[in-house]
Amino acid sequence: MPQKHILTKEGEKKLKEELDFLTHQKRAEIAEKLKDAISFGDLSENAAYSRAKEEQAFIEGRIKEIEDILRNAQIITDDGHNKKDIVDIGSVVVLETKDGQRREYKIVGKNEADPLGGKISNESLIGKAVLGKRAGDRFSVLTPKGETEYVVKEIR
Secondary structure, eight states: OOOOEEEEHHHHHHHHHHHHHIIIIIHHHHHHHHHHHHHTOOGGGOHHHHHHHHHHHHHHHHHHHHHHHHHTEEEEOOSSSSOTTSOOTTOEEEEEETTSOEEEEEEEOTTTOBGGGTEEETTSHHHHHHTTOOTTOEEEEEETTEEEEEEEEEEO
16 A cells, blocks of 8 residues: 655645656756767766766656655645644644743645754654644653653644
């Protein structure tokens, strides 16, 4: 059975844009690189040809990966499924630590996770722990740095 991939509408849109770019622009670029490299002759010692073939393999692999994700996607929408009083996938949460530090995260599926961009996976340590919580709830997460206690300050 194929694995379900959880995506927000935003994540689905970004993957579709990437797929369109790879299939229409990158494939054409690589075809041109291959054509140029072949024109140099002897492919067995042609570094440009080898690089173009490697790039082609990478692009085709990524295209297959995106197609699989989109084919098996479960799209999370804000159509009432995502209540604003309970943390769920698609929620934006503001968490506060004991020492008063605040962090804002959007809970997304693993394919959209970008911790530096404020998007954490529902499968991450904090993501798992915060799902189902309400504003005011406290929870602890054991991370490699030790145990950290959080309070849910806001859910959007």
